[in-house]
Amino acid sequence: MNDNTRTGEIHVPVLARVEGEGALDIRVREGRIETLKLRIFEPPRLFEKLLEGRAVQDVIDGVARICGICPVAYQMSAVAALEAILGITPSPWVTRMRRVMYCGEWLQSHSLHIHLLAAPDFLGFDSAPAMARRYPDEVRRGLRLQGLGNAIMQTFGGRSVHPVGVCTGGFFRAPDASSMAALRARLEASRDESLALIDWVAGLPLPEDDQDFVSVSLRHPRDYPITAGRIVSDHGLDISVDDFEQHVREFQVPHSTALHAHLDGRPYLVGPLARLNNNLDRLPAELRDRLATSGIRFPSRNMFHSIIARAVEMHLALDEALQLTEAYDPAAEPHVQATPRAGTGVGCTEAPRGILWHRYTLDAQGLVESARIVPPTSQNQARMEEDLGAALTRFGLDRDDDALRLHGEMVIRNYDPCISCATHFLDFHADRE
Template sequence: MSESRNVSIRVPVLARVEGEGALDLVIEQGDIKELRLRIFEPPRFFEKFLEGRHYAEVPDFVARICGICPVAYQVTAAQALETLFEIDIGPWARAMRRVFYCGEWIQSHSLHIHLLAAPDFFGCGNAIELAQIAPEEVRRGLRLQALGNELMELFGARSVHPVGVRVGGFHAAPPPERIHAMREKLAAALPEAEALVRWTAGIALPPDAQEFVSVALRHPVDYAIEHGEIAASDGLLIEAAAYPEHFVEHHEPHSTALFSSYQGRPYLVGPLARLNLNRDRLPDDVQALLAETGFALPSGNVFQSMLARAVEILLALREALRLLADYHAPASPWVDATPRAGVAVGGTEAPRGLLWHRYEIDTDGLVRNARIVPPTAQNQARIEADLRLSLLNFGLDHADDALRLHCEKVIRNYDPCISCATHFLRLNVSR
């Protein structure tokens, strides 16, 4: 194939991603002239219509930003407000928030691996086709996804836009008999999750080592999910409140989502970034399983994100089991909140990466100003940088279909949640 071939690939609608995006790729004279992940999901202006709402409404509102990761939004908002109001929700609610969040990781990661990402690596167009050649693996994935949903329902009554979280804790505590039944299911799923890790580790991936900064929460003891400070692989370690001093958002005309940068450069958030920063927080036997499968960390190959998700499913199952041991329903599942004026800030690890919230609250407990930075907006610049590098590694002389499929695989590594990414607006800062 000639080096001077001109290629124009337009993928008007990306399949198997959450929300609406497209890809434009132009190659001229053997060089990438244009490469854009175009996000055209219409903006929904959440931050604007949160203004004037009562703080107690915020968890139910922000859930609607994303059907796949509503828990991340609810817990981040509730925790930010609890910090401002100086509420200690107590050990029971703290532990159960983490369990609730584990449910979402299990659900979201299982959905992504089996329904969105894996078909690419088996030459299938979708999970239905994949189920023809790997029926047991797909069914196992659907079972894990269902278990994650069930864990979310235990605390939230439903898994899409759950209704259990309130500022101060939970509206209700599950009765012990339901927890016992859940523990049995979680224990039974552990070997399935281990088998999933081995299966994903066995999938042949393109070799694609790249240099980038990983950003994730880091906690002194736990594998960071719902708590921790913001860490970067270059050594940065800051409190959530300092996020805007280090991370900047800007708008490009081809996207309704804002681009984020750190020190003027793209950065990675999400499961691989978390493992790159927090592998020492994994239980010993999970680390041993990683060593056995040959998953070396830190990793610069974002294709390993699917394996990272499988590892985090196993971790989330174990965490939920650990935290539900010796369960006792509390006297009250929440503590009363008294609003105070000020700025509420918080960050957690949504399934797709760091999620950061900031709310200005007035003396009546009403929201005066809101700012939300979702993981996919943070990954957007990294996705474009990755596409460029990965395509050059792959070789531009492949046929159009192969180039297009390679680009789609790269994009799906990030599990972009485009619905989330576009609901945000930048705060007008003048300093």
């Protein structure tokens, strides 16, 4: 059967190890995809409603529970919005150390995705343990880099999972000089490993699959964007984070309880590839040269180059943490006191998976009246469906079910959606006319 005659329906009833439940349904008519539905069934976690009536610190600690992989991202977007309401401008020391803490999250999240979830796809293994038997040194290197990221988060947050060190105006305490010296020694010792990782992922047999998509990210006047910036796209968008709701519309689709999002009426991409596409000139010269010698050109239209963007961002995060902690001196006052007041504020930062936007309204006592949180995975839902349709068509709809299932897994996993999907997450079968 060739892809000009194939007709039938492909059902993937369960997507395991995704936050919530999901499935994939594809209807093929005469060799073309007629409908494609990535059905995500997220449980009603109700975080936005649970935050109503809560005090400011409850919000900062509470949103860290939304994601076990990216708690810092949720805290930093929340605290930026809350400080905007309370009229707090963090000190330069706090601004630098928050960026360091965020770098730790980028290190651990990107390393987990690259080594345990994505690389086995490209190297033909069905699991990370199977890959580790062939590539033990590479996997150990990845785990060391992930552990380094966790150590950074723990240094500032007291623990790496759901940290509790962040407050309005700064941190509850400043890490002491000896702790920072030990952390810096580990960072210095890991620079060569993070550079070698870029070379390794650039040499992976990545599929060729160029597509047309809109890259959306923050952009900062000087720095590679992590904790601040304006929202930009490679199609001309350039807005303040306050104007996000004027351009981005979340909407419900019948086949999913996860919200989809459009930017000015069309799907868009957030995450490491979008950031790198929009901010290549914000990379240090060393990293731009490293990319140039790899032979892979950026900006890139190949979604599978996301893994290279993650590796580049890992080295960037490591170097940023080193530079920002040079001549470290614990702050005499790691935070300033906040006075409750009413108002509405927004905050937007770059989680490992893309821009994470928060809006809060407080009453005169500083209690939450309303909250809205727009995570990167929901922003990528429509783009994932668009990508699946294009990628599977280009891959060949005449392929057998197992081949289509595996390629679909690779496409979805490439986005690192929330808690990334592990191998064998699709229970795949096809009904054909």
